[in-house]
Amino acid sequence: MDIQEIRKQFPILHQEVNGNPLVYLDSAATSQKPVKVIEAVDRYYREYNSNVHRGVHTLGTLATDGYEGAREKVRKFINANSTEEIIFVRGTTTGLNTVAASYGRVNVGEGDEIVITPMEHHSNIIPWQQVAKATGATLKYLPLQEDGSISLEDVEKTVTSNTKIVSVMHVSNVLGTINPVKEIAAIAHKNGAIMVVDGAQSTPHMKIDVQDLDCDFFAFSGHKMCGPTGIGVLYGKKALLEKMEPIEFGGEMIDFVNLYDSTWKELPWKFEGGTPIIAGAIGLGAAIDFLEEVGLDNILAHEHKLAEYAIERLKDVDGVTVYGPKKRAGVVTFNISDVHPHDVATVLDAEGIAVRAGHHCAQPLMKWLKVSATARASFYLYNTESEIDTFVKGLIKTKEYFGNVLY
Incomplete structure (x- = not known):
């Protein structure tokens, strides 16, 4: 290197x-961008700027190929099973809020528990506070060790049969703590809970394998990993995503609209309402190419x-x-x-x-x-x-x- x-x-x-x-x-706030990424975004706007999925003309096809090609790059990058599990969002914040709103508010009720840590970024605290307030669930915090790490023994004590969601950052943006999310996920699953991972500070720096981690949801941002701002990814297990309702409605995400009811497209598009972040996704794909080369x-x-x-x-x-x-x-x-x-x-x-x-x-x-x-x-x-x-x-x-x- x-x-x-x-x-x-x-x-x-x-x-x-x-x-x-x-x-x-x-760089924990935002990374700088290599020429390869800058040129990829510039090329899209200069040479084939068009909306995706909707048109049959040449520019529309090129844009769709670039956008969906980036989704496949993301799938390989984090070793997801299918591109159906890769949702393009605005960033980690949007990804975590989507899980909280679409999954949390539906699957959590009074007497249930949501477990997080005191080291979380506000983006992984406030959405769960709102879910707890809306549903009557209890928000619980894993204790931290003196050095700011997490003890699996404490996880075993804190996560119970009443716990429905465990949400933990992979790497702390303050302490640099690398949390044992794979082991935490196993404890969560043993108790019937799902595991959500904030991967904003890990994805740019280390190999991510969502299947090995066995997390149910994993969110990260492009701008922290040499990509453009305004683009991120929410990974979710297909079985969970299929049962979830979209939280943003409009063009792109619909199958058919009647006067009084509508149906949604299949995954992943039902979660991508409106014109998507086309240039951002193409730039993220270029960033993944760059990081894998290094x-x-x-x-x-x-x-x-x-x-x-x-x-x-x-x-x-x-x-x-x-x-x-x-x-x-x-x-x-x-x-x-x-x-x-x-x-x-x-x-x-x-x-x-x-x-x-x-x-x-x-x-x-x-x-x-x-x-x-x-x-x-x-x-x-x-x-x-x-x-x-x-x-x-x-x-x-x-x-x-x-x-x-x-x-």
């Missing part, structure tokens, strides 16, 4: 920000190495607290004593270094950590150890600056 050759394929990385070379350490195993190994290196280098900065387990994905979330995370991010930005600061859409986790906010550096296939060195120098400068201001 030649990092410099990979970096050449990302035009945005070769610029200066505030007079300094850009060091982009915010190799997901190579990407994961590279990110683990960067995270280990970053944590070691952060020892050079006085007053740094790093959150999360030792074994983690390519995310390092931290605070510097006596310096607000937003101030850290602001000073780093002046040095051309992009990191995230705030609650990271994980306010319950911030409360568990007993902080109001944190700073976060997140790494991807195009980051280097020299960029981490620059990042650490920026933190030392930040510490010195605020030390002089305070004292």
Whole structure:
């Protein structure tokens, strides 16, 4: 894996920000896009822009082939059984909300339980809060270990015969925790519950096999895996999807419309109302091609190495607290004593270094950590150890600056 050759394929990385070379350490929020993806989207709009499924003319056929071809790429990428199980959505948030609204509100009732964790992104908390309020179900939380990991023993104790849904993020966007979703799914199924996985932070970085995980639903976003914004995927087991009703109605998803009743198309189209995200799907297909050329195993190994290196280098900065387990994905979330995370991010930005600061859409986790906010550096296939060195120098400068201001 030649990092410099990979970096050449990302035009945005070769610029200066505030007079300094850009060091982009915010890929957990959104990844940068390689030329292959940019060109695929551009080509669609330049050469065969058309709606899909509806027309028999040449451009319509090309667009349909590109759109449905991307669905097949996704199917192979996550090893789904069939393209009928691949629903194109706007992103992870839409995917999780679809499961909550279409499956949760119908299959959960008073006295039932929904089990999630305190580390979840808001997109995997609020939909279940709404289901619980609407149905009278109980929302339960798995306890976290001191380092922010999950104990399977606690899963066994928390998931009961009353549990109908277990929904857990595969990788924490704050702590970098890699959750044992396969083992959690087995416990959920043993108790008669379904397993929902938020794969937003895992799919860009590691091989996903939904059949091996045996999850019932799995959602992820294209923009975090070198693809365009506004496109994502909801995988669902066919038997479950067939029983679910769509939550968005209009063109594309109908079979026949009468004055007082309508019928729906078969899977996957019954969940894709309106003109679909054609350019986004084609761009996502190109992103999958790119990631598979690089190799997901190579990407994961590279990110683990960067995270280990970053944590070691952060020892050079006085007053740094790093959150999360030792074994983690390519995310390092931290605070510097006596310096607000937003101030850290602001000073780093002046040095051309992009990191995230705030609650990271994980306010319950911030409360568990007993902080109001944190700073976060997140790494991807195009980051280097020299960029981490620059990042650490920026933190030392930040510490010195605020030390002089305070004292």
